[in-house]
Amino acid sequence: MARPSRRKDPGALELQMTPMIDVVFQLLIFFIVTLKTPDISAHLDIFRPAAGAPPDTNVEPPKMIQIKIFKGALVMNDRNVTIETLGSVLMKLAELSKTQTIMIVCARDSEHDMLIRVLDLCARAGLANLSVSSMN
Incomplete structure (x- = not known):
């Protein structure tokens, strides 16, 4: 018959967490420091x-054309115009400069x-430099 072992039970082995946490933080710091960010620009x-x-x-900048849209009325640079007149004026402006700045201001009660x-x-007319805003 075999003899029972008289070795002492060492108990549950305990794993030390402090050195593992230190190693993880050192690796984290290493990867953060050595990271090369791509040049976005x-x-x-x-x-x-x-x-x-x-x-x-010395070239004078082009003047801005302002078109205000009210309910039933169009105003271009403080002058009342019709939609047909506005079309012909915009065609003439486009012949002079396609980069002409046009600001369109709509009243709250104007028609969409x-x-x-x-x-x-x-x-x-080929005018693409437009700005649209609304009046309070």
Whole structure:
């Protein structure tokens, strides 16, 4: 018959957590410090001016055309106009400069259809530098 073992039971083995936590934090700090972030500006589609002569600074900037839309009325630069007159004026402006700035201001009670018609006239004339806002 075999003799029973007289070894003492060491009890449950206890795993030390403090050194493991230290190693994890050291690895975390190592990866944060060695991380190289990509240069975001290198991937942006930026149009830089071409090298050459500087632009002429004496050129007067184009004046802004303001079109106000009220309920049943159109006002262009403080003059009452009809939708047909506005179309012909915008065509003439487009012949002079396609980069003309046009600010369209709508009253609260103006009809949405009138704004759409003014935007269509600007599109037909080829004017794309538009700003639309509303009056209080």
